Amino acid sequence: xxLLHHPDRKDIQLASVLYALSDPIRLYVVxxxxxxxxxxxxxxxxxxxKSTLSHHARTLRESGVVHTRAQxxxxxxxxxxxxxxxxxxxxLDSIIEAYEAGEAAAFxxxxxx
Amino acid sequence: xxLLHHPDRKDIQLASVLYALSDPIRLYVVxxxxxxxxxxxxxxxxxxxKSTLSHHARTLRESGVVHTRAQxxxxxxxxxxxxxxxxxxxxLDSIIEAYEAGEAAAFxxxxxx
DNA sequence: TCAATTGTTCGTAAGTAATCGAACTATTAA
DNA sequence: TTAATAGTTCGATTACTTACGAACAATTGA
Numbered sequence: 001x002x003l004l005h006h007p008d009r010k011d012i013q014l015a016s017v018l019y020a021l022s023d024p025i026r027l028y029v030v031x032x033x034x035x036x037x038x039x040x041x042x043x044x045x046x047x048x049x050k051s052t053l054s055h056h057a058r059t060l061r062e063s064g065v066v067h068t069r070a071q072x073x074x075x076x077x078x079x080x081x082x083x084x085x086x087x088x089x090x091x092l093d094s095i096i097e098a099y100e101a102g103e104a105a106a107f108x109x110x111x112x113x
Numbered sequence: 114x115x116l117l118h119h120p121d122r123k124d125i126q127l128a129s130v131l132y133a134l135s136d137p138i139r140l141y142v143v144x145x146x147x148x149x150x151x152x153x154x155x156x157x158x159x160x161x162x163k164s165t166l167s168h169h170a171r172t173l174r175e176s177g178v179v180h181t182r183a184q185x186x187x188x189x190x191x192x193x194x195x196x197x198x199x200x201x202x203x204x205l206d207s208i209i210e211a212y213e214a215g216e217a218a219a220f221x222x223x224x225x226x
Numbered sequence: 227t228c229a230a231t232t233g234t235t236c237g238t239a240a241g242t243a244a245t246c247g248a249a250c251t252a253t254t255a256a
Numbered sequence: 257t258t259a260a261t262a263g264t265t266c267g268a269t270t271a272c273t274t275a276c277g278a279a280c281a282a283t284t285g286a
Contacts, residue, residue: 015135027128088207094207097203
């Protein structure tokens with residue numbers, strides 16, 4: 001596998017982060033990570049093909065929103081909260097809070113409490 | 114001219130707002146309005162065709178970020194700050210603050226202080 | 227070694243977005 | 257009425273996005 005590219009903190013662009021967060025699937029993934037901590041792609045219960053999820057994970061990674069590391073055959077995604085908070089204070093938190101307050105993903109079986 | 118459609122507050126979608134704000138031109142327009150108050154399209158010094166600016170204004174309006182009213186031949190854009198703050202507290206403020214703190218539009222002559 | 231699991235990459239298709247210029251509408255001013 | 261100003265809409269182009277399945281690669285477990 002080729003090395004996964006992550007932008008340096010200073011190279012994270014606000015517009016790119018907002019774009020990455022403007023998709024319902026990606027918003028859901030990010031909110032899940034923030035709620036439950038880092039996790040592998042296969043833990044996200046989304047109604048899309050795995051190749052499509054892989055694409056979304058890449059979009060999140062290349063925008064600087066998540067960090068991806070390999071663990072066995074899995075790719076563990078974690079939020080780059082510190083980088084985002086330093087660069088764009090309050091942006092990630094307010095977005096995720098707004099998401100959780102009212103925009104629960106329509107495609108998720110709401111059974112996780 | 115046909116009536117301009119604005120979504121009701123309750124129909125403003127987080128993902129759509131983030132998408133609207135994920136473009137450098139639109140981010141600039143929104144930050145200008147927030148800094149200097151409501152203003153007409155022709156006051157934005159952006160290096161794009163007027164038809165393109167019109168498209169961006171429409172994207173901002175239809176996502177619920179701005180309100181547009183006619184005044185003579187002009188279209189006055191204002192920020193829907195209250196609607197956005199009620200629906201997504203802190204989101205608009207933190208985004209614009211992050212933008213102004215470091216993401217000044219590269220296409221603008223930085224002569225306004 | 228063989229199979230299962232996890233994810234990536236590739237090829238493709240459909241849809242969407244940004245952009246321009248030209249033509250148009252509406253308003254204001256002369 | 258005519259001209260100027262401010263925007264919108266249309267048609268076309270180009271590029272990107274999302275999506276899928278198939279094929280591939282890497283790791284783990286039997």
